[in-house]
Every structure is written in C-alpha cells, then in structure tokens.
Amino acid sequence: MGKLREPLNLLYGDNCALPLALEAMGERWSFMILRAAFNGVHHFEEFQQELSIARNILSNRLSKLVDHGIMAREVMAEDRRKVRYELTEKGLELLPAMIALRQWGEKWGAGVPSTPVLVDVRDEQPIGAVTITAHDGRPIGHKELVWKHRSELQPLGQARARTDERMAPVAAE
Amino acid sequence: MGKLREPLNLLYGDNCALPLALEAMGERWSFMILRAAFNGVHHFEEFQQELSIARNILSNRLSKLVDHGIMAREVMAEDRRKVRYELTEKGLELLPAMIALRQWGEKWGAGVPSTPVLVDVRDEQPIGAVTITAHDGRPIGHKELVWKHRSELQPLGQARARTDERMAPVAAE
DNA sequence: GAGCTGAGTTGCATTTTGCAACCTGCATCC
DNA sequence: GGATGCAGGTTGCAAAATGCAACTCAGCTC
Numbered sequence: 400m401g402k403l404r405e406p407l408n409l410l411y412g413d414n415c416a417l418p419l420a421l422e423a424m425g426e427r428w429s430f431m432i433l434r435a436a437f438n439g440v441h442h443f444e445e446f447q448q449e450l451s452i453a454r455n456i457l458s459n460r461l462s463k464l465v466d467h468g469i470m471a472r473e474v475m476a477e478d479r480r481k482v483r484y485e486l487t488e489k490g491l492e493l494l495p496a497m498i499a500l501r502q503w504g505e506k507w508g509a510g511v512p513s514t515p516v517l518v519d520v521r522d523e524q525p526i527g528a529v530t531i532t533a534h535d536g537r538p539i540g541h542k543e544l545v546w547k548h549r550s551e552l553q554p555l556g557q558a559r560a561r562t563d564e565r566m567a568p569v570a571a572e
Numbered sequence: 573m574g575k576l577r578e579p580l581n582l583l584y585g586d587n588c589a590l591p592l593a594l595e596a597m598g599e600r601w602s603f604m605i606l607r608a609a610f611n612g613v614h615h616f617e618e619f620q621q622e623l624s625i626a627r628n629i630l631s632n633r634l635s636k637l638v639d640h641g642i643m644a645r646e647v648m649a650e651d652r653r654k655v656r657y658e659l660t661e662k663g664l665e666l667l668p669a670m671i672a673l674r675q676w677g678e679k680w681g682a683g684v685p686s687t688p689v690l691v692d693v694r695d696e697q698p699i700g701a702v703t704i705t706a707h708d709g710r711p712i713g714h715k716e717l718v719w720k721h722r723s724e725l726q727p728l729g730q731a732r733a734r735t736d737e738r739m740a741p742v743a744a745e
Numbered sequence: 746g747a748g749c750t751g752a753g754t755t756g757c758a759t760t761t762t763g764c765a766a767c768c769t770g771c772a773t774c775c
Numbered sequence: 776g777g778a779t780g781c782a783g784g785t786t787g788c789a790a791a792a793t794g795c796a797a798c799t800c801a802g803c804t805c
Contacts, residue, residue, distance in 0.1 A: 414687045417607055417670065420677030427598050427793090434590055438719060443752050453794045458753055468680075480751045480802050489680050491714045495702045496672035497590065503669055504593030507641075507662050514587045515719035517704070523720065524707040529668045531690070534697040536711075541664045546611060546688035547696065600762085616783050626763045631784055653771050653782045 423467040424493065428452055428460050433490065433497055436470065438515070441483050469493070499529040596640040597666065601625055601633050606663065606670055609643065611688070614656050642666070672702040 424430060428450070435449050447457055461484060464470040469490035475481040498517065505513055517526045530538040597603060601623070608622050620630055634657060637643040642663035648654040671690065678686055690699045703711040 415607065415674065416677030416681050416686045417603060417674040418677075419681040420673045421600070421603055423677075424673070425600050425603065427594070430590060430594055430598065434588065444750090447752095453796095454753070455755085455795090456793060459792095478751085478803070482752065492679070493676055494714050494717075495704055496669060496676055498704060499669035499672045499702065500593045500597070501588065501590040503666055504589030504591075504596075506665070508589050508592040512722060513589045514722045516722055516725070517717050518720045518725070519706045519712055520716050520718050521706070523725070525720075525725065526712070526717070527705045527707050527709060529672065529702055529704060531668055531671060531702060532700040533692040533694070534700050536700060536709075538709075539692055539699070541667050543693050544667075544690050544699070545693050547691045547698075549685060549687045549689055552689070552691070552696070552698065617781090620783095626765095627784070628764090628786085629762065632761095651772070651782085655783065 420496075423463070423469060424496075426460065426463075428456060429464065430497060430500065432457075432460055432464065433469070433486075433493060434501075436484065436486050436490070437494065437497070441485060443482060443484075446484075464490070495529055498526070502528055593669075596636075596642060597669075599633065599636075601629060602637065603670060603673065605630075605633055605637065606642070606659075606666060607674075609657065609659050609663070610667065610670070614658060616655060616657075619657075637663070668702055671699070675701055 424433070431450055431452075432446060435446055438449075440446055440449055443457065443461070446452070446461070447454060450457070452460075461470065461472070465472045465484075467489075468487055471485050471487050473483045473485065475483050501513060518524060519526060531540075531544065532538050597606070604623055604625075605619060608619055611622075613619055613622055616630065616634070619625070619634070620627060623630070625633075634643065634645070638645045638657075640662075641660055644658050644660050646656045646658065648656050674686060691697060692699060704713075704717065705711050
C-alpha cells in the first residue's frame with residue numbers, strides 16, 4: 400500500500416461529511432453507474448453496454464459501491480451465472496444529490512433536454528428543482544445563507560420541529 | 573493528444589445533463605475546492621493549505637473551474653501578486669448539489685457532525701434537508717417517482733406554474 | 746460434453762496524481 | 776535601487792488509476 404491517494408475522509412473527517420461522501424461517490428464513473436442503476440439497470444453487461452465503460456473499471460467500481468453499501472450484489476437463484484446489482488436505501492438516498500447535479504448541468508450546459516425525466520407518479524408532472532430550504536421548508540438562495548459553527552448555534556425554540564419528515568436535519572446531533 | 577478519457581458529455585450528451593455536470597465537477601478535488609470556496613477561501617495558498625492538495629493539481633483544477641465558468645480569476649489591483657478566485661453565479665448554483673452530497677455523507681457516514689453548518693440569515697436556524705419535490709413543492713421520496721421519456725409527458729394543465737421561481741424546471745423546453 | 750453466456754480477471758500501454766524542488770513577477774525594506 | 780520575501784504558479788519524476796483487448800471460468804443449454 401503506497402501512501403498516495405490518502406482517503407479524503409481521513410484528512411477532513413472531523414469537520415465535514417463531504418469528503419466522506421466523495422470517498423464513495425467522487426470518482427469519474429460512480430455517478431454514471433448510479434444513474435444507470437436508477438434507470439433500472441441491474442446487470443454487469445447492461446452497465447457495460449449502457450456506459451461504454453471498461454470492464455475492469457466497472458468491476459472495480461461496482462465492488463466499491465457494494466463495499467460502501469450503496470449497492471447490493473446478489474447472485475440470482477434461477478441462473479447462478481447472473482448477478483443482480485440493486486440500489487440499497489443508502490444508494491437510493493443519493494437521488495437528491497444526483498438530480499441536483501443533473502439539473503445544474505441542464506441549466507448551465509448548452510440547453511440539454513435530459514431524457515428520461517423524473518415525474519411524480521401521482522400526476523405524471525416532472526419534478527421541481529432541487530433547492531436549499533430553511534428549516535420550515537421555505538426555499539432560500541445562497542444570498543440568504545451564512546456559515547455558522549456548530550457551537551454558536553441558537554438554542555432553538557419551537558422553530559426546529561417538522562424538519563425531519565424526510566431525513567435527519569443537518570443540525571441533528 | 574491520446575484518445576483516452578473521452579469527455580463523458582460527448583458520449584452521452586444527447587439524453588442527459590449529468591455527464592456534462594460531471595465533466596466539470598466529477599474530479600476528486602473539485603467538490604472540495606468548491607466547498608472551500610463556499611467557506612470563503614479565495615487565494616491559491618489558502619486553498620493549498622486548507623485542502624493539503626498538491627500545488628500542480630490545485631493549479632490545474634482551478635484553471636478548469638475557471639474554464640468551465642464556475643470560478644472567476646482576478647488579479648488583485650492593490651497587490652498584483654495576488655489572485656482572487658471567486659465563485660460565479662454558475663458556481664454558486666452548485667450549492668444544492670454540494671449540500672445534498674454532504675447531507676448524505678452526514679446521514680450515512682459514522683455520525684459526523686459537520687462544521688461549519690449553513691444557517692438561514694434570518695433566524696440563524698440550520699437549513700433543512702435537500703429533497704426532491706413535486707412541481708408544486710411538496711417533497712416526494714424515490715418510491716413516488718418514475719422515469720418518463722420527454723415525449724410521453726402530459727400536455728400539462730395549469731399545474732406547471734410557479735415551479736420556476738428559483739430555477740428553470742426540469743422539463744422546461 | 747461442446748458450445749454459449751454472464752461476470753469477471755490479467756497484461757500492458759497511456760494518463761493522471763502526488764511530491765518536492767524550482768521559477769518568476771511584484772512588493773517591501775533598508 | 777539592490778537584497779529579500781512572497782503569491783502563484785511550473786517542471787521532473789515516481790506511483791497509481793484508467794483504458795483496452797484478450798483471456799478465464801463457473802454455470803447453463805442442447
């Protein structure tokens with residue numbers, strides 16, 4: 400083991416979870432594999448053809464995603480040659496990050512009309528833009544945001560409630 | 573120029589903006605640099621010390637970010653040795669993607685309490701979780717989502733209005 | 746049991762990353 | 776106004792990751 404390529408989370412683990420996320424998803428193909436998985440791709444050969452990725456790299460990335468608990472690997476019972484890769488709950492929860500990135504690319508890239516598009520099952524309307532929201536769900540822009548150290552956070556009144564409907568709030572200790 | 577490392581957006585440009593986004597931000601250090609920039613870091617030496625990144629890589633990444641219009645490079649008037657790197661509007665709008673990633677890392681990593689934390693200027697309360705929302709802003713989980721090809725989208729009644737307050741909606745043509 | 750198929754591995758060339766040392770234009774100090 | 780120092784890079788070289796093509800190998804199929 401060389402000392403090159405020190406995991407980012409060892410260098411920054413104390414104060415930010417971003418390096419940790421990047422350790423799992425920060426590589427060139429990881430998001431593309433994730434996208435294919437979200438699109439219903441489950442098998443090695445499917446990923447390989449869909450992405451035109453080198454087989455050894457694909458193999459390596461799938462293993463890493465499995466190691467990180469983002470995908471689950473299962474040898475299929477009815478044909479034991481086949482291996483099924485499936486997103487775990489942890490993997491599925493990368494969707495907001497992936498969509499945010501894709502929407503950004505869509506907005507700032509040369510007007511790419513991405514297909515397929517995610518729609519609400521209920522009304523078949525495309526989803527809205529992923530945004531930053533205040534604790535009460537009101538969308539806020541970067542101008543209305545400041546960084547605060549955890550130690551100087553307000554004691555929090557009743558304002559905090561209801562933020563953890565979908566996911567633990569950022570400030571959950 | 574070898575043929576290795578074909579840009580992802582040339583292979584996938586037609587149907588998805590994700591590769592395009594990854595072309596700009598998909599490298600190991602890009603998000604870390606972005607994070608530092610959001611934290612108020614502006615100068616080469618600051619980035620270098622904050623991130624412990626190799627100087628040549630930092631130089632290369634900053635150039636790429638500038639090329640992609642994510643950061644602006646400006647030689648400072650009062651001391652022409654100094655160069656100031658600043659996030660552009662395009663760069664600032666990567667915040668949702670970055671926060672989504674960070675929140676994911678926070679939730680699934682070993683309980684890392686990230687610091688500093690983003691708070692709403694108004695009430696100094698930490699921001700909520702970044703989520704996928706329906707066209708009307710109602711948060712939805714991955715179970716309530718399906719992929720649709722752009723061609724099979726509903727003709728859209730009045731439901732569509734108001735989604736583009738903050739950013740162009742996914743389905744804007 | 747010959748051949749096929751899905752899921753990888755191996756060998757080798759190219760590219761990227763990392764580190765340390767060097768360079769270079771500005772500013773400052775005496 | 777020459778020495779000194781500093782911000783922001785570049786260069787050379789070693790180690791690692793990536794890409795490609797060819798190969799393996801278990802499990803099916805006939």
